[in-house]
Amino acid sequence: MQRILPRGEIETLDHTRIPRLRMPERVSVFSDRAARLHSLAGDSPVGGYLTLMAQLAQAQQAALKGYTPPAPEAAVVERAKQHDMPPLPAIGLARDPEWRALLGQLLDEVAGSDDTPAPAVDACAALRKTLDESPAVIEDMASALLAGVAKGEDAAAAPFIMAALQVYWTGMAAALEEKQLPVGSFGLCPCCGSAPVASVVRIGGAHDGYRYLCCPLCSIEWHLERVKCSHCASTKGIAFHHVEGGSDAIKAESCDGCKSYRKILYQEKDLYVEPVADDLASLALDVLMGEEGYVRRSGNPLLWQVGGGD
Known part of the structure; x- marks a missing residue:
């Protein structure tokens, strides 16, 4: 006869607990992204850009x-957890100037590669100056x-600046333990408060x-129930869309309540999916959802684009 576990006892079973977070794999987070970008570039209409971003991701791993x-x-981290706030907020955290050294390292490595297109070399040189x-x-x-809220003229520099900030935040996040992080606000990274990329x-x-x-900034992942809008938390009017032949x-998971999607x-379906890389390579799906x-x-x-919803 099967015994039915009462409420409370179920939660004490470790094997039934859903892992709340996936912490960054410091040794491979950006090299995995680089490999995925390279693999997606082959048959993509934006293959050249994906290859350039793969070079950048590989430089990120080295950095x-x-x-x-x-x-x-420690007191700051503990206080953030007590108040359910991100301990490393993207907006408001005093950045160590060392992150700019990371930026310089990325620019020099990408610009110094024989495989980097001339326009990209020029963009790196201008940003380095x-x-x-x-x-x-x-x-x-x-x-x-x-x-x-960046301006349109910053679009060429944005991927490189964001790449340096990713290294900076991912390095800090990887040094934390899961137990140090709060639950955080719905739909936002519990570590840095950024919105998810996918x-x-x-x-x-x-x-x-x-x-x-x-998280596209610190590379932490946090659990959310399936068939639930990651923006407004609705479980009604959820639908899934894909590009025919893709x-x-x-x-794309859409919500009719807030008319948004991620x-x-x-x-x-594909063991090697990577959120930043696959999102970047699937612009046709963004066009479909906009239509x-x-x-x-x-x-x-x-890929910085001026405008967009929030």
Whole structure:
């Protein structure tokens, strides 16, 4: 005879607990992205750009390997958890100037590659000149990008600046323990408060079958129930869209309540899906969703576009 577990006893079973977070894999987070971008570039109409971003991601991994991030004060982390606030907020955190050294390293490595197109080399050189001569301008651009209010003329520089900020925040986040992080506000990263770039339904181990929202800045992933809007939390009017003839591993999850969408990736359909890379490579799906009247609620750090919904 099967025994029915009472409420409360179920929660004490470790094997039934849904892992709340997936912490960044410091040794491979950006190299995995680089490999995925390379693989997606082959048959993509934006293959050249994906290849350039793969170079940038590989440079990010090299920079992260040699980078020791500043450790947040234990009291600050504990206070943030007590008040259910992100301990490393993207907006409001005093950035260590060392992040600009990371930017310089990325620019030099990408510009120094024989595979980098001439326009990209020129963009790196221009940004490097600004970095050397006017660091305050770079800081202002970074703050604007993190706040989502950058100007159109910053579009060429944005992926490189965001790439350096990703290394900076991912390094700090990877040094934290899961137990140090709060639940946070709905739909926002519990570590840095950023909106997710996409979500992934994972396979394997304790995460098997569960959906995780993916932070584009600090690389932490946090659990969200499936068939639930990641923007307004509605479970009604949820639908899934895909490009005819496209990959079954990527769809857009739309909500009729707030008329928004975010992409959702399925690892069971493609083991190597990567949220930032696959989102960047699926611009046709964004076009489709725009034509159907849905608004994208957060962007991709490697493709800055002025405007957009929030």
